[in-house]
Amino acid sequence: MRKIALLLVILLLSSGPLLRAQTRIETATTNGGGKGGAAVSYRYLFENDRFTTPRQEITFGADGRGQFRFTRKNQEEIVNQLELSPELVAQIQALFDALNFLDSTEHYQHKKDFSHLGRITITYARDGRERSVSFNHTANQVMNRLVELFRNIATQETRVFEIETVRATDPISTPAQLRWLENELRSKHIAEPRRLIPLLQNIRLDEGVPLIARNHAERLLEYIKKGK
Numbered sequence: 001m002r003k004i005a006l007l008l009v010i011l012l013l014s015s016g017p018l019l020r021a022q023t024r025i026e027t028a029t030t031n032g033g034g035k036g037g038a039a040v041s042y043r044y045l046f047e048n049d050r051f052t053t054p055r056q057e058i059t060f061g062a063d064g065r066g067q068f069r070f071t072r073k074n075q076e077e078i079v080n081q082l083e084l085s086p087e088l089v090a091q092i093q094a095l096f097d098a099l100n101f102l103d104s105t106e107h108y109q110h111k112k113d114f115s116h117l118g119r120i121t122i123t124y125a126r127d128g129r130e131r132s133v134s135f136n137h138t139a140n141q142v143m144n145r146l147v148e149l150f151r152n153i154a155t156q157e158t159r160v161f162e163i164e165t166v167r168a169t170d171p172i173s174t175p176a177q178l179r180w181l182e183n184e185l186r187s188k189h190i191a192e193p194r195r196l197i198p199l200l201q202n203i204r205l206d207e208g209v210p211l212i213a214r215n216h217a218e219r220l221l222e223y224i225k226k227g228k
Contacts (some may be wrong), residue, residue, distance in 0.1 A: 005019065005131070009125055017092060028087055031209055039061075039062075039098065039125070039126070039127060039128070040061060040062040040093075040125065040126045040127075040218050041059065041060070041061050041093060041123075041125045041126075042058075042059065042060055042061070042066075042096075042123070042124060042165045043057070043058065043059045043120040043121075043122070043123035043124075043132075044056075044058040044059075044122060044123075044147075044150035044153075044154075044165070045056065045057045045058075045120070045123075046118055046119070046120055046121075046151075046154070047118060047119045047121075048117070048119065050116070050118075051118065052072060052073055053069040053071070053072050053073075053158070054071060054072075055069075055070060055072060055077075056068075056069070056070045056154045056158075057069040057070070058082065058150055058154060058157075059082075060082055060084060060154055060174070062089065062091075062093075063089075064082075064083055064084035064085060064086060064088070064089045064210075065081075065082065065083055065084075066081075066082045066084075067079055067080065067081060067082050068080045068081075068082045068154065068157040070154070070158065078095050078161070080157060080161060080195075082153075082157065084153070084191075084192070085192055085195070088099025088113075088153075088191060088192055091149060092146065092149055092150075095142055095143075095145060095146040095149070096124050096146070098142050099140075099143060099146070101124050101131060102124065102126065102129050102130075102131050103133070106133075106140065107133060107135065108133055108135045108138040108140050108143050109135035109136070109137070109138065110133075110135070110136075110137040110138055110139050112135065112137070114136045114137035115136050117136050117137055118136060119134055119136055120135055120136065120147060121133070121134040122134075122143075122146065122147070122150075149191060151189075152188075152189055152190060152191035153191040155189045155190060155191075156184075156190045156191045156192065156196075158197070159177070159180065159181050159184060159190070160196070160199060162180075163178070163181065163199065163203075164199070165211060167203070167208070171209045171210070171213075172210060174203065174209040174210065174213040175209075175210055175212050175213045175216060178203075178213055178216045178220065179216075181196075181220065182216070182220060182223075185220065185223065185224070193224045194224060196220075196224065197221060197224060197225075200217045200220050200221045200224075201217075201221065203217040204217040204218050204221065
């Protein structure tokens with residue numbers, strides 16, 4: 001019996017470090033695995049009372065899910081669900097990393113005032129830390145690229161909303177919306193062209209819209225699939 005008891009003690013002592021290591025691994029997994037699992041949120045706000053769309057706001061988390069809000073003059077705020085691809089979120093995160101945004105003290109505002117262009121507010125939060133900056137124009141090229149990505153998201157989501165609204169309420173105006181979309185695609189003002197594929201496929205098969213719109217949707221699908 002003494003030999004059995006001694007053997008049990010030895011086994012318990014030898015397994016102690018393994019059990020403690022396993023506990024640490026399980027704790028790390030539960031807490032999100034460190035930096036990669038930290039809570040992250042992104043926010044872009046554009047305001048300009050001179051514009052027909054004086055306010056646009058984009059908010060989302062690390063999974064790319066969030067909301068796109070915009071307000072037109074004398075109208076109620078419109079709220080649409082937003083879902084960005086992991087690749088686009090990674091691009092945005094890389095720019096925040098390049099800016100060292102949370103630790104930086106740069107204000108980004110250009111020395112000249114361009115208030116007529118509107119006011120941009122960028123907010124980034126990660127693991128309990130948050131920083132927000134506002135400016136109307138900046139000479140920082142990395143920040144300019146970040147603003148461009150956010151602006152392209154807003155353009156894309158606005159166009160999708162317009163197309164879907166027109167299809168439901170004024171189908172004859174669908175060709176005009178697709179012309180606008182083509183201009184935005186060719187000028188690279190759409191954040192993720194391939195995310196428009198399901199919408200364009202539906203239009204191509206929708207006999208409720210003019211034939212010219214269906215044919216245009218077909219051409220835009222080919223344009224996007226070729227990666228132009």
